[in-house]
Amino acid sequence: xxxxxxxxxxEIVVMPLEEPVPAVPEELPVSVPEPERVPA
Amino acid sequence: MIELYAEPLLGWRLWHIREGxxxxxxxxxxxxxxxxxxxxxxxxxxxxxxxxxxxxxxxGIYAARTRAGALRLLDELPPLPVxxxxxxxxxxxxxxxxxxxxxxxxxxxYALEVLSGGENVARALRTHYRVDAAAxxxxx
Numbered sequence: 001x002x003x004x005x006x007x008x009x010x011e012i013v014v015m016p017l018e019e020p021v022p023a024v025p026e027e028l029p030v031s032v033p034e035p036e037r038v039p040a
Numbered sequence: 041m042i043e044l045y046a047e048p049l050l051g052w053r054l055w056h057i058r059e060g061x062x063x064x065x066x067x068x069x070x071x072x073x074x075x076x077x078x079x080x081x082x083x084x085x086x087x088x089x090x091x092x093x094x095x096x097x098x099x100g101i102y103a104a105r106t107r108a109g110a111l112r113l114l115d116e117l118p119p120l121p122v123x124x125x126x127x128x129x130x131x132x133x134x135x136x137x138x139x140x141x142x143x144x145x146x147x148x149x150y151a152l153e154v155l156s157g158g159e160n161v162a163r164a165l166r167t168h169y170r171v172d173a174a175a176x177x178x179x180x
Binding site for chain 1: 042043044045046047048053065073074076094095102103104106110113125127129130131132133134135136137138139140141142144146148150154168169170171180
């Protein structure tokens, strides 16, 4: 992607108070039911 | 003197989509969900910079100022047999601003439009990245 010549660029710093990243729920591990315990 | 901004910049980008994930044209790795995408300097023949984007380098996450500027990439490259999305992207961190756009240190998609691939692809992007994503009316 062409955005311009190196001679025409200028450096800036962008420091938002919060990063613009939405919370994505972590994938929960699939819970495996414990096998039923059979009384001895 | 370096200017300081408190709000993220919004640029335009083009991605191709693999398995519901955004992939840059110039790289094979997918953009992560729920955390920022960080620029790396992959200069091979000369010393790479420690903190991309570097001054005088070509590294950084590129974004155009306009949608048309991002879409121009489609005219320059052969068509891909995978879905394509155009969209806005938040940019922050250290940024080099130029007349046609920016190259930034950090980025995350802001809103996406699937140009080819249809509603199923848009839904996968919404679910994965938690941002707006819609299928273009002409998308198959």
